Amino acid sequence: MPASLTTRKDTGFSLTEVLVALVLYGVVISALMGYHQGLSLSFQSLWQYRELWRIAAQQVEPEALPPPSGWTVTRGQTSTAGCVSISVIVTSPAGRRGELSRLQCR
Template sequence: MQQRGFSLPETLCSLVLFAVVIILLLNYHRGLQQGGEAQWQTRQLWRYALEQTEPESPPLPDGWLVQKQQISCGDCLCISVTITSPQRRFGQLSKRICPLPHSNQE
């Protein structure tokens, strides 16, 4: 009488292979997720930095740090910002705000 089905060694081998594939897929997913979070944090950092270069800027959320310097550059206002995220990522941004020239149209 011939038996049909898989033997115990074949079943164990397939189970080990299945477990290895699942672990690799989970690690790949975690890497993608961390990359996405890092990209989102970087976008937030630059968005907040751009907001902080305005003369009257909104307050930052808790955990974010900003160093802001405003100096006069001739007829313009120069604003330099260094911003640090809660994850210790940082960026620097500078902006020059000059008055619009007046046109004499009558």
């Protein structure tokens, strides 16, 4: 038979299959980007809390260093019966607050 009369099966993907694959790819990438953003915000929040408590722990020491710029520290100290109570309220630049007290007796 002549070559023009034989049926030839084309190989490859149809346009419909390619479009469906692109839509699925876009949905998966969007979901992964949302998941990444959620993880990033969670990590940042956890870091801020850890930083807040680290600075608060430094500030309840009798000889505390000044806090980093942007951080607010309110410190109170009372003394009774040979014991010193130091209370600290630390506020982060983002507005998170932490309160810590320490009692020292000699």
